[in-house]
Amino acid sequence: MGSGHFFWAIFYFASLCSASLANNAKINFREKEKKVLDQILGAGKYDARIRPSGINGTDGPAVVRVNIFVRSISKIDDVTMEYSVQLTFREQWTDERLKFDDIQGRLKYLTLTEANRVWMPDLFFSNEKEGHFHNIIMPNVYIRIFPNGSVLYSIRISLTLACPMNLKLYPLDRQICSLRMASYGWTTNDLVFLWKEGDPVQVVKNLHLPRFTLEKFLTDYCNSKTNTGEYSCLKVDLLFKREFSYYLIQIYIPCCMLVIVSWVSFWLDQGAVPARVSLGVTTLLTMATQTSGINASLPPVSYTKAIDVWTGVCLTFVFGALLEFALVNYASRSDMHKENMKKKRRDLEQASLDAASDLLDTDSNATFAMKPLVRHPGDPLALEKRLQCEVHMQAPKRPNCCKTWLSKFPTRSKRIDVISRITFPLVFALFNLVYWSTYLFREEEDE
Numbered sequence: 001m002g003s004g005h006f007f008w009a010i011f012y013f014a015s016l017c018s019a020s021l022a023n024n025a026k027i028n029f030r031e032k033e034k035k036v037l038d039q040i041l042g043a044g045k046y047d048a049r050i051r052p053s054g055i056n057g058t059d060g061p062a063v064v065r066v067n068i069f070v071r072s073i074s075k076i077d078d079v080t081m082e083y084s085v086q087l088t089f090r091e092q093w094t095d096e097r098l099k100f101d102d103i104q105g106r107l108k109y110l111t112l113t114e115a116n117r118v119w120m121p122d123l124f125f126s127n128e129k130e131g132h133f134h135n136i137i138m139p140n141v142y143i144r145i146f147p148n149g150s151v152l153y154s155i156r157i158s159l160t161l162a163c164p165m166n167l168k169l170y171p172l173d174r175q176i177c178s179l180r181m182a183s184y185g186w187t188t189n190d191l192v193f194l195w196k197e198g199d200p201v202q203v204v205k206n207l208h209l210p211r212f213t214l215e216k217f218l219t220d221y222c223n224s225k226t227n228t229g230e231y232s233c234l235k236v237d238l239l240f241k242r243e244f245s246y247y248l249i250q251i252y253i254p255c256c257m258l259v260i261v262s263w264v265s266f267w268l269d270q271g272a273v274p275a276r277v278s279l280g281v282t283t284l285l286t287m288a289t290q291t292s293g294i295n296a297s298l299p300p301v302s303y304t305k306a307i308d309v310w311t312g313v314c315l316t317f318v319f320g321a322l323l324e325f326a327l328v329n330y331a332s333r334s335d336m337h338k339e340n341m342k343k344k345r346r347d348l349e350q351a352s353l354d355a356a357s358d359l360l361d362t363d364s365n366a367t368f369a370m371k372p373l374v375r376h377p378g379d380p381l382a383l384e385k386r387l388q389c390e391v392h393m394q395a396p397k398r399p400n401c402c403k404t405w406l407s408k409f410p411t412r413s414k415r416i417d418v419i420s421r422i423t424f425p426l427v428f429a430l431f432n433l434v435y436w437s438t439y440l441f442r443e444e445e446d447e
Contacts, residue, residue: 052095064093067196102147112143126180130160171247179236187229212240255314262321280322332413
């Protein structure tokens, strides 16, 4: 009997142990978060209106460390001078009132979704124009409270921020767009923002912008002083380089083609008035439309941009080609008038010679004076012969290549066309050399 009772006692004890082990295995320590939250955030235990103490519980300012993750940059608008960015924003600080027992390391942190339950820094984006939170499917925000009282606040937001631009080198420019974060009400005596050590700003690897390239970014501090005190401020400077290939294909090459097409009129016959007029007017209107379209996509600034210089000179060349035809047309009519006058003069001379010959034929008693065999030194005919001899004895002048070449073209109108065929391309090539060397050199200086 004694052995039987001992066996049943052992069996009962083993059953109790296995049951307790099973109960312990089923315990979910996440369920204990409610008790811990009630202990540290219960009524009368925590006041979210009071800021945390300073470092190591001192009376100094609360230190908040910030880091951001740039998820995407959707657009950079030159007209409104703004850019849109989506980022994950994180703040981390220590509030010793939120310390709790981690149950031997089994509670790594507590999670909250209501920011008003704990004290929050009054940070705002000083250059923000528009912004909104993301609430699909749930609000993209969380707060983690760690056993040592450290608080991590993370939220995903989309912002449209102001970005003042200098467009003097447009479209060969670089722009710096800033993201500024500052305290709204707490001065530096109560709240200080610091960048998180290590890597405070992260950018998604496959960031793609249609007309810009993000070259680099710099973090800095921008504390501001007002008549109410000094306020802590952080900023990120994003350096964007404009992609030039788009503007080369859409603006520069078409403008060059229009200028070259306007030179075709120099090779057309000066009598082809409809062809030359229509070509000049068409290229001029197309160039004007191109210029207005470019200016429509940019803000009306008071200074001259690089693209304004290019389009203005191209428009001047096209307009000059049209004026050249007007000059050629005037010279052609002047040449025709001179030719008509010469023809009339020749006709009059021929008519007078014919009349004189008729008179000589009819006067049979006419006498002719005999020329003397010896000329006196003062005789004008002898002087004329001597001058002719002196002219023939002078050394021959070196021929002028330009005059010799231009002498091949008898009319002034033709000469103007020929000179324009050479002058316009040379001047345009010189302008290109000066333009690109100037603005590319200035771009390197800005770097």
